[in-house]
Amino acid sequence: MVKNPFTPTFGVSPPLLAGRDDLIEEFAAALDDGPGASGRATIYTGARGTGKTVMLNKVQDVAKKNGWLVISETATPGFITRLATIHLPSILMDLMDQGKKRISGVTLPFGAGGATWDNPAAANIPTNFRSQLELVTDILAEYDTGVLITIDEIHYRQIDELREFGATIQHAFRDSRNVAFAAAGLSSAVSPVLNDDVLTFLRRAERYNLGRVSLSDVEQAIREPIQENGREIDAAVCTEAAQATGGYPFLIQLIGQYIWRQHPKEKTITLADVAEGVAAARRRMGALVYEPALADISSIDRTFLVAMSQDAGPSKMSDICSRLGVGTNYAGQYRLRLIEAGMIESTTYGEVDFAQPLLKEYLREHAASLATQIAADAPTSLKPNKSGKFRI
Ligand SMILES: Nc1ncnc2c1ncn2[C@@H]1O[C@H](COP(=O)(O)OP(=O)(O)O)[C@@H](O)[C@H]1O
Ligand SMILES: [Mg+2]
Missing domain, CATH: 1.10.10.10 (Winged helix-like DNA-binding domain superfamily/Winged helix DNA-binding domain)
Known part of the structure; x- marks a missing residue:
């Protein structure tokens, strides 16, 4: 049986990310433009299910393709500690590992960054976030590459840690280090953070509100995965399904999944499949999206x-x-x-x-x-x- 290609699961990247090409290009350009490019600090906001987390997944892919290292975190308590005790040390270990090491397609010579340590585990790796980030970027600068840090679910509850994080990133930017930062959060949780006096750098970040996707982009995001997985959908039927999403990203996946499911063994998805699939998707939508949103x-x-x-x-x-x-x-x-x-x-x-x-x-x-x-x-x-x- 052919696999259902749609992925109505929070945080799981869709088969086709609809309507976000411009944003992806903006981010790729900021990496190319070098330190100082404003897009090197970017915040995506939006309601639940508008695709914030998958947007972060996407910019991570872009960074990796450009040879950057990527660290992905969520703004839950202790995220700075996790950066300083898990993520950055593990990157440093990799960078300084014995002999030659291939990182993102470049060969780093032993002792990259001027360090020659026989036993990285015992090496004197700095323990605070700022020194570690400086060391990592010093090493990566020799290879003309950098590090992207993504922080999901930015929330004003974590304002103290965000201040500390922001201060460090701000220093790195001022020193023209190859650091990029992309964050995401519900608009209502992010706004108080942006109004914080100390976090001016976040205020200056590029901010994009992820809203609805246009009908033609939605149609493409429904049609292409269906065709790539061996089935068909007529244009008019596809338009009907696309309209039912209202351009809301999560519904593209949920409706896609349910219209496929009606008769998965048939070649063509019919208007009746769409009618039944949409009704089923709507019933699921309440529990998956509205209940938690209303509880917030x-x-x-x-x-x-x-x-x-x-x-x-x-x-x-x-x-x-x-x-x-x-x-x-x-x-x-x-x-x-x-x-x-x-x-x-x-x-x-x-x-x-x-x-x-x-x-x-x-x-x-x-x-x-x-x-x-x-x-x-x-x-x-x-x-x-x-x-x-x-x-x-
Ligand atoms: N642009 C898009 N095109 C198609 N599907 C999308 C798009 N953005 C998000 N999705 C899908 O919507 C769902 C929610 O995405 P997610 O990033 O978890 O939302 P958020 O983090 O904003 O709550 C996922 O199933 C994802 O695959
Ligand atoms: Mg999310």
């Missing part, structure tokens, strides 16, 4: 979303205010937070709409249980009324 935000944020879900199209802020019984300023704050969290977007003046394709349907289906949850921890002004009905 406050109950008032959720109330706001439920209030929006009553509208067929975009919602007027004035309607939201009256449904919630709150003033414009109050609602405005929540509007901003939800935009930041990648859940909604501002359409025209005074209106907002959902930024994710199926969130409205999900909220409508789950309004009852969400209302109970909200009622449990909402301020009195937003509690359900006497007849048990939620006010919105």
Whole structure:
């Protein structure tokens, strides 16, 4: 049986990364441009499932192809310690290993960087992050290559470590070292970090918000993996499937997987396969994406979303205010937070709409249980009324 090519799993690179060619080229150019290129510090933000982690995977591939070394970390507590006690020492060991050593296609002579150590394990490798990074980049500079550090899931909770990390990277940049840095995080978790006074270098980093992918790119990302794996899909059928994704990257994989699954032994994927596959993908989407996303935000944020879900199209802020019984300023704050969290977007003046394709349907289906949850921890002004009905 032919393998289903789609990969609806967080962090797993898709068979075809749709709509990100420009970003990949930007990053490759920053490596080529040399120290000082602004793209050597890049941050990708976006909502859950927009492809932040796979974007980091991609820039790692680009760096490796260019002969760079790559270190991949996540901003969970202790990441600086892990850099200093695991990643950099292991690179240094490799670089200084006995005899000749091939690293990223270049042959390093024994004693690269001026060190001649018989026993690297016993060698006097510096223990702090900054000295280690300097040593590694000194050695790599002789071979005209550098090191890329990627940090996933940047979060303001780790601000202290990020400051330390930022200070070191900033020094390396000032010394024109071959260091590149790419990070990713939810917009709402990254923004407070960027506003931190100490982290000016992060503020100057290139920041890209990974949003929706265009319909034609989505079509290609569905069609090509299908064809490469021995099956067919007609153009009109493919358009139907692509439209159902709303351009949302995670849905490209989820819908792709389910439309393939309907009749995997048939040569051609039909319109009926798409209809059934899309319905199945939608059912999975709630548990995989919306449940965790809604758990991340406050109950008032959720109330706001439920209030929006009553509208067929975009919602007027004035309607939201009256449904919630709150003033414009109050609602405005929540509007901003939800935009930041990648859940909604501002359409025209005074209106907002959902930024994710199926969130409205999900909220409508789950309004009852969400209302109970909200009622449990909402301020009195937003509690359900006497007849048990939620006010919105
Ligand atoms: N540009 C894209 N084209 C096709 N599939 C994508 C794209 N970006 C992400 N995906 C898929 O979406 C899912 C979520 O990607 P991931 O990087 O884990 O999201 P995030 O880190 O933003 O939550 C993965 O299954 C991935 O393969
Ligand atoms: Mg991720």
